[in-house]
Amino acid sequence: MGEDDPGITYGFGRHRGLLVDRSGIEEIVYGRVLLYLEKPDADLIRTLAPRLSGVIVEEPVTPYAPEARALWSLPVPVLTGITVDDSWLGHEVVVDFDAATTAPFLLNAAGLRLHAEVASLAEALEAGHLADGWAPLRAEDLRALPDRERADLWKFLAESGRPLPPIRYFDEPAGGPPAASFGRRGVRSLLPDALDAFRTLVEQSPEDDPLIIVPMVAAREEITAFRAAFGSRWRLGLDVATPAAALGIADLVDDCHLLHVNAADLTQHTMVWDRTVRNDVLLPPGHLPLVILQLVEWSVSVATTQGIPCQVALDLRPSPQLHDQLQAAGVRDVSCPAPLIRHWRHLLDRTH
Incomplete structure (x- = not known):
């Protein structure tokens, strides 16, 4: 996963958050959370949107698929076709929705x-x-x-x-x-x-x-x-x-x-x-x-x-x-x- 293997994005910008999967939804206490799903679930994403900074979906959704229109209508950006290392769960992750890539967030990247x-x-x-x-x-x-x-x-x-x-x-x-x-x-x-x-x-x-x-x-x-x-x-x-x-x-x-x-x-x-x-x-x-x-x-x-x-x-x-x-x-x-x-x-x- 990375720049050599970009996903398909529905949304723009660079977002960061604690990465949780469906089983970790109850851990969401305040925004800046990235939700990781195996398959797209527009209803779930829309319900949780006020507490999310973005969504990563393992299954790719092409812009030609019927589901694409629903993803574009969501109030948070979605990146599809990306498999995340399980070791990332519970940690900060950066998603660049313009470049369609993800990366672990380096907490001390700027020295503070x-x-x-x-x-x-x-x-x-x-x-x-x-x-x-x-x-x-x-x-x-x-x-x-x-x-x-x-x-x-x-x-x-x-x-x-x-x-x-x-x-x-x-x-x-x-x-x-x-x-x-x-x-x-x-x-x-x-x-x-x-x-x-x-x-x-x-x-x-x-x-x-x-x-x-x-x-x-x-x-x-x-x-x-x-x-x-x-x-x-x-x-x-x-x-x-x-x-x-x-x-x-x-x-x-x-x-x-x-x-x-x-x-x-x-x-x-x-x-x-x-x-x-x-x-x-x-x-x-x-x-x-x-x-x-x-x-x-x-x-x-x-x-x-x-x-x-x-x-x-x-x-x-x-x-x-x-x-x-x-x-x-x-x-x-x-x-x-x-x-x-x-x-x-x-x-x-x-x-x-």
């Missing part, structure tokens, strides 16, 4: 792996099969979910085929003063209520050896205080959100299992500007400020040298300029809100 930030089951379903992995879950988001939805979210994540996400400690004190107390966020606010609530949330994770992300760190002593407060040997990762953490990262990463560079907080704290107030000079909407890019690059370089996984968290709209910045800084893993995963995929498809 995408990790979805989710705060609910709906957002996890939205990221669906487009994300390479999951960004850390925020403790405050988990606490806000009803018990049943929290359990369903963990079940979905555990069955997603990707490693379970870390849990980030409360970024703001539970039951304490508001975040206006600028220096008392995250690791600096180890209130008893927050400690108890966080232990409960971690215990609900299916992970046997959970990874905990410690936010708002600036000094090694804060990591030590966090360990002492919980009396646990959880694996720890660091949320790099302060200039102190970024500049001194080499002194903070002993026994660190993940660096999570929080570009939004890091920009706000470095530029000394409230990120809720627009300022296109200090907080450009389409790319990282140069000084922030330098801090990101330094953090990534230390992580690479130490063999520590590193994610850079971005809320910015994906753009070619931002992509080029990340590539130049050596970034390989990006975390972003679930709705941006699709836009990143679109950009990466065009740049590959």
Whole structure:
């Protein structure tokens, strides 16, 4: 199968999706799914069309056959006369309906792996099969979910085929003063209520050896205080959100299992500007400020040298300029809100 053996297409464009066969229809939870059938079934395809990006049919259907008119009328493109390797089922596949060929999708084709930030089951379903992995879950988001939805979210994540996400400690004190107390966020606010609530949330994770992300760190002593407060040997990762953490990262990463560079907080704290107030000079909407890019690059370089996984968290709209910045800084893993995963995929498809 390939360019030397093209199929017969009913539709146009280049589409990608998780490949499932008829027996996998129940697995379809959100669009971007390619359906693989032995024989054309126009009624079935039309019923599932809102959840499909395209269809591959093993049996060829020539344009002269009576079935051809029905295939042309479908709202999704169909490629016929293609036999797919069974090992492709359950994986991302690209179908070029113009060239009438298929190919496995290389998740890291453009050099970036995408990790979805989710705060609910709906957002996890939205990221669906487009994300390479999951960004850390925020403790405050988990606490806000009803018990049943929290359990369903963990079940979905555990069955997603990707490693379970870390849990980030409360970024703001539970039951304490508001975040206006600028220096008392995250690791600096180890209130008893927050400690108890966080232990409960971690215990609900299916992970046997959970990874905990410690936010708002600036000094090694804060990591030590966090360990002492919980009396646990959880694996720890660091949320790099302060200039102190970024500049001194080499002194903070002993026994660190993940660096999570929080570009939004890091920009706000470095530029000394409230990120809720627009300022296109200090907080450009389409790319990282140069000084922030330098801090990101330094953090990534230390992580690479130490063999520590590193994610850079971005809320910015994906753009070619931002992509080029990340590539130049050596970034390989990006975390972003679930709705941006699709836009990143679109950009990466065009740049590959």
